[in-house]
Amino acid sequence: MTEDKNKHPEEQVLMEGDPDTTGHSWDGIKEFNNPLPRWWLWTFYACIVWGIGYTVLYPAWPLINGATPGMLGFSTRANVADEIQRFDDMNADIRQRITEVELAAINPTDNPDLYNYAIQGGAATFATWCSQCHGSGAAGVQASGYPNLLDDDWLWGGTIDEVHYTISHGIRNEDDLNARYSEMTAFEGILTEEEIGAVVQYVRNISGQEHDGALVELGGQVFYDNCAACHMDDGTGDQFLGAPNLTDAIWLYGGSEDAIEYTVRNARFGVMPPWSADASEVGRLSEAEVRSVAVYVHSLGGGQ
Amino acid sequence: MSATEEPQKLYASREPVFPKRVSGRFRNLKWVIMIVTLGIYYVTPWIRWDRGPNLPDQAVLLDLGGRRFFFFWIEIWPHEFYFVAGLLIMAGLGLFLFTSALGRVWCGYSCPQTVWTDLFFTVERWIEGDRNARLRLWRQGWDFHKIRLRLTKYIVWLLIAVATGGAWVFYFADAPTLFIQLVTGQAAFVAYTTIGILTFTTFVFGGFMREQVCIYMCPWPRIQAAMMDEDTITVAYRDWRGEPRGKGKDRENLGDCIDCNACVNVCPVGIDIRDGQQLECITCALCIDACDDIMAKVGKPRGLIDYMALTDEANERAGNQKKSVWKHIFRLRTIIYTVLWSAIGVGLTVLLFIRSDIDVTVAPVRNPQFVMLSDGSIRNTYDVRIRNMTHENSVFEITLVSDQPLQIELEGQENNTVEVPVDSTLLQRVYVIAPAGSAAADENLTNFRFWVEDLSTETRTYQDTTFFGRDLE
Numbered sequence: 001m002t003e004d005k006n007k008h009p010e011e012q013v014l015m016e017g018d019p020d021t022t023g024h025s026w027d028g029i030k031e032f033n034n035p036l037p038r039w040w041l042w043t044f045y046a047c048i049v050w051g052i053g054y055t056v057l058y059p060a061w062p063l064i065n066g067a068t069p070g071m072l073g074f075s076t077r078a079n080v081a082d083e084i085q086r087f088d089d090m091n092a093d094i095r096q097r098i099t100e101v102e103l104a105a106i107n108p109t110d111n112p113d114l115y116n117y118a119i120q121g122g123a124a125t126f127a128t129w130c131s132q133c134h135g136s137g138a139a140g141v142q143a144s145g146y147p148n149l150l151d152d153d154w155l156w157g158g159t160i161d162e163v164h165y166t167i168s169h170g171i172r173n174e175d176d177l178n179a180r181y182s183e184m185t186a187f188e189g190i191l192t193e194e195e196i197g198a199v200v201q202y203v204r205n206i207s208g209q210e211h212d213g214a215l216v217e218l219g220g221q222v223f224y225d226n227c228a229a230c231h232m233d234d235g236t237g238d239q240f241l242g243a244p245n246l247t248d249a250i251w252l253y254g255g256s257e258d259a260i261e262y263t264v265r266n267a268r269f270g271v272m273p274p275w276s277a278d279a280s281e282v283g284r285l286s287e288a289e290v291r292s293v294a295v296y297v298h299s300l301g302g303g304q
Numbered sequence: 305m306s307a308t309e310e311p312q313k314l315y316a317s318r319e320p321v322f323p324k325r326v327s328g329r330f331r332n333l334k335w336v337i338m339i340v341t342l343g344i345y346y347v348t349p350w351i352r353w354d355r356g357p358n359l360p361d362q363a364v365l366l367d368l369g370g371r372r373f374f375f376f377w378i379e380i381w382p383h384e385f386y387f388v389a390g391l392l393i394m395a396g397l398g399l400f401l402f403t404s405a406l407g408r409v410w411c412g413y414s415c416p417q418t419v420w421t422d423l424f425f426t427v428e429r430w431i432e433g434d435r436n437a438r439l440r441l442w443r444q445g446w447d448f449h450k451i452r453l454r455l456t457k458y459i460v461w462l463l464i465a466v467a468t469g470g471a472w473v474f475y476f477a478d479a480p481t482l483f484i485q486l487v488t489g490q491a492a493f494v495a496y497t498t499i500g501i502l503t504f505t506t507f508v509f510g511g512f513m514r515e516q517v518c519i520y521m522c523p524w525p526r527i528q529a530a531m532m533d534e535d536t537i538t539v540a541y542r543d544w545r546g547e548p549r550g551k552g553k554d555r556e557n558l559g560d561c562i563d564c565n566a567c568v569n570v571c572p573v574g575i576d577i578r579d580g581q582q583l584e585c586i587t588c589a590l591c592i593d594a595c596d597d598i599m600a601k602v603g604k605p606r607g608l609i610d611y612m613a614l615t616d617e618a619n620e621r622a623g624n625q626k627k628s629v630w631k632h633i634f635r636l637r638t639i640i641y642t643v644l645w646s647a648i649g650v651g652l653t654v655l656l657f658i659r660s661d662i663d664v665t666v667a668p669v670r671n672p673q674f675v676m677l678s679d680g681s682i683r684n685t686y687d688v689r690i691r692n693m694t695h696e697n698s699v700f701e702i703t704l705v706s707d708q709p710l711q712i713e714l715e716g717q718e719n720n721t722v723e724v725p726v727d728s729t730l731l732q733r734v735y736v737i738a739p740a741g742s743a744a745a746d747e748n749l750t751n752f753r754f755w756v757e758d759l760s761t762e763t764r765t766y767q768d769t770t771f772f773g774r775d776l777e
Contacts, residue, residue, distance in 0.1 A: 034316075035313050035314055035315050035316035036314065036315050036316070037315070037316060037317075037318060037516065037520060038315045038316060038317045038318065039318060039516070040315070040520070041315050107716060108716045108717075109716075115716075135671075135672075136671060137669070137671030137672050139671070139672035139675065148675065150672070150675040150683075150685075151675050151676060151677055151678065151683075152677050152678050153677075153678040208680075245678070248678035248679065248680075249676055249677070249678055249679060249680035249740070250676060250677075250678050299715055299716065299733070301675065301683065301685060301715065301733070301735055
């Protein structure tokens with residue numbers, strides 16, 4: 001036995017019965033050239049056959065417009081439509097019942113199943129159609145005058161029937177004749193500069209904020225003559241007219257001197273579309289959906 | 305490789321394996337383990353366990369629809385999934401422990417692939433005869449005799465396979481009800497599909513794939529190589545004692561191995577243990593039984609093939625004292641695995657006994673962080689989730705403890721109480737209000753504690769959370 005100078009000191013010893021090697025050797029470790037099991041090859045062929053069958057039966061090969069449709073007529077889009085239809089059918093009964101009971105009866109005690117469905121469904125509908133303005137948490141945006149729906153101050157009423165009416169018909173829109181409608185006068189040019197400054201201080205006073213006491217008496221007179229018709233003598237507003245309560249801590253557009261002065265000079269006109277498909281042509285929501293959203297909004301902490 | 309030489313085949317057909325019947329202590333141990341493991345698998349779903357009127361009376365039940373796992377007196381809810389995770393980690397560590405101490409004992413004795421293949425071998429031997437008969441049958445042409453034997457064998461295999469798939473689904477539904485549904489064709493489609501798939505895999509893996517599953521499909525043999533070391537007890541051949549092997553009466557220049565191939569003939573994976581450690585070897589120890597039998601017949605001591613550590617071979621060859629089995633097993637590595645395994649086991653057991661029948665999670669609603677009400681007070685909202693794991697409807701009272709004048713209100717409920725039906729979870733919207741001008745209303749953060757009390761059993765639990773104020777600073 002001759003000593004091979006190139007042989008690694010720990011050269012792997014091949015035994016009788018070992019398979020051939022590939023001829024590669026790394027630090028004395030040789031690579032066996034084991035054949036694959038035959039069934040593995042069959043599995044591979046079976047996959048090819050399966051693949052051909054699959055591309056014939058199902059949508060597969062990309063073409064310039066679309067793809068080969070496949071012989072089974074399978075379509076994920078059609079599947080989604082079927083799924084939606086299936087769920088609509090499953091929900092048809094409960095949606096029907098939601099439109100039939102009194103709104104106030106959709107509560108955890110009287111109708112727990114309807115209440116649960118309305119809360120879940122209403123939350124989804126709210127996220128889709130309402131959150132753009134009112135925010136995903138329903139807290140509104142004061143800078144833009146989108147009302148906060150969580151607090152206990154309501155422009156048009158916070159009972160579930162009033163909330164339902166507002167969602168159905170919207171506010172200050174021309175698509176629905178039954179929309180909520182209020183119009184504040186822009187007092188720029190109607191009131192003098194002195195009167196405007198005074199009424200701003202008066203409103204600061206009745207809402208319990210810092211104010212210039214010297215102007216309150218004049219402001220009160222201006223308020224009584226020009227504002228009390230809608231905002232009431234004591235400034236608590238009138239939900240029937242959509243006139244905000246000016247004495248509480250909540251402001252739709254802000255309670256700073258600048259914000260109040262801007263409102264007095266220019267007035268504010270927030271709008272909301274009508275959502276009920278039954279009430280107007282532009283309405284997007286079914287009665288069951290409008291009712292669900294109403295129940296959901298009413299359950300967020302401000303409902304009365 | 306010269307051009308004239310036959311090029312090496314890229315693909316090899318499976319070499320059929322015809323293990324010979326063997327008896328001995330390890331074979332007996334394997335019988336016992338087979339009976340016990342198969343017994344547990346088939347019988348467990350039929351054990352009844354009374355839990356009262358509202359709950360299933362099946363001892364072991366994975367209720368996927370109701371999201372519950374029942375195990376005798378233990379009930380696991382989805383939020384307690386860490387028990388399952390803990391058990392899986394224990395199973396993993398246990399496997400590490402056994403592998404580093406005793407090699408591939410899992411593979412050799414209790415892996416389902418091994419147990420079912422063993423069962424299929426038994427059926428095969430019972431119908432077609434032992435190794436030689438089976439070899440003859442395999443070589444001969446198809447005639448009535450061969451077709452009859454093959455058909456009988458496949459039918460028995462198929463029955464076992466159906467029973468295997470069938471037993472599996474009983475873990476997921478009430479077994480007696482499901483059995484009647486299955487027989488009358490009223491069970492869910494998924495039950496039949498599951499049985500079908502498991503029947504197919506059992507039949508193919510146990511009857512035809514056998515050792516191929518271990519060699520080519522299972523990752524465990526590759527991982528185990530990293531777990532074994534020179535102290536691991538495994539099945540090995542005493543090379544120093546057996547070689548040079550040879551047949552014949554004149555044994556002056558020969559070792560103890562008479563080259564009878566008994567060890568090869570009984571091997572279920574078709575290897576020769578005398579070649580040394582091999583990836584294919586599942587350490588079923590049947591070669592030990594076979595060789596011991598032969599050694600007894602030729603009047604030599606047992607253990608030419610035996611459970612031993614790799615260091616033992618070198619030790620014995622040098623004539624040194626053999627290290628005891630316990631010294632091999634108790635070493636730092638196995639002790640660490642044991643400690644980890646036990647620590648998790650003890651931890652899970654303690655958790656099991658201290659867990660409460662009610663569970664509360666509080667998620668502060670932070671969109672928005674707070675709401676100002678018309679009187680200037682500040683309100684925070686919390687999603688309180690109450691799980692009623694007692695076995696009756698319960699009324700829970702939610703209160704809070706704080707040094708601030710915080711008030712609590714429940715959406716849609718009066719008296720700060722809410723009823724949670726038996727065995728269910730309820731999401732309750734809870735409002736906490738800080739009066740205008742109070743410290744909590746004007747500070748950034750105030751810590752407080754929710755208490756939830758089950759009024760019927762007076763069990764209480766709490767959750768700490770925070771209140772967001774206006775942060776006037």
